[in-house]
Amino acid sequence: MRIAFLALAVAAAAISPAFAAAHPSGDDSTALIDACRAPESATRTVPGIAVADIPAAAGDLPGLLIRDATNQAEARLYYEPAFEQMARAHAPCWGAMLRDLAQVVPETRLGIRWASIVLTSDRDYVPPRDGTDARWTALVDGDEAHLEQFLFLVMPHEETHSVQTARRDGLPRWFEEGHAEWAALQVTALVRPEVAAAQRARHAAAATDADAHLGAWGSMRVSPEAIRRQLSPEDQQRFDKDPDFDPPGPFHFGPGDIVSDESNLETRYAAALALFDALEAAHGTSAVREWIAAVLADPEADPVALARTMLGEDLTPLLA
Ligand SMILES: [Zn+2]
Structure with a gap:
């Protein structure tokens, strides 16, 4: 993730000079x-x-x-x-x-x-x-x-x-x-x-x-505990130890099993700040503020789409 941010800043700086912070x-x-x-x-x-x-x-x-x-x-x-x-x-x-x-x-x-x-x-x-x-x-x-x-x-x-x-x-x-x-x-x-x-x-x-997986932050997902409680004791142990373990279903879920994805918060705060910092380094403070103002002004505005049209940046790799 960090490399991706650096790449963003460097690539963007190559096509648009960095401005002094305004x-x-x-x-x-x-x-x-x-x-x-x-x-x-x-x-x-x-x-x-x-x-x-x-x-x-x-x-x-x-x-x-x-x-x-x-x-x-x-x-x-x-x-x-x-x-x-x-x-x-x-x-x-x-x-x-x-x-x-x-x-x-x-x-x-x-x-x-x-x-x-x-x-x-x-x-x-x-x-x-x-x-x-x-x-x-x-x-x-x-x-x-x-x-x-x-x-x-x-x-x-x-x-x-x-x-x-x-x-x-x-x-x-x-x-x-x-x-x-x-x-x-x-x-x-x-x-x-x-x-x-x-x-x-x-x-x-x-x-x-x-990895920050910024785009998934706050998205709704099944609580890991909702899966874990339906596993055999052996599979529970594996589930706890191996993040790549994909236990076989089927599973049953109730409304309380769907939670907002709030995992990995410290990394996500850091990565979210890094994204704004990288845009500022590449395009200057004023351009970033104009982008933010456009996002805030329109309830339908998509920050990713506006970053593309206003700043010429594709943010999707940084949100994956
Ligand atoms: Zn906050």
């Missing part, structure tokens, strides 16, 4: 980096980002409403009272990260509402179910590294998913995850370069483990 730059990035450099030591302001209080409703936590005047987007950061200062210190940074994420995703719609974050020490926190909000729990338990990972790595990834979900359904899993990781790491690299580098190193290690 990351949002200048004032926006400077404000973002400043706001996120030391969120605990000082509350920094970011031009165009306003933070207002959300008084606690009955049975709910207080929060902060973060509004971005440049794209009218809104985000909410709820907090247990003990973490009020932490919330206030992180809010401008979080707003700036979301502004940057909107550019890299790209999310061009104005006035979107991002998924919310809750700062809590309660592992079992359950948000009020008012049906309008998705809240992600940032566990504040003194483990600063955990909180850093969550805010600066996990949340940009999950917020990319929230854009995908708002725009359309029916996206293949490899596209959802590759896009989310690719977009998120661009933001992470600006505000926490060491966190982004560590994540890329993890992906690089996982990429070599096995």
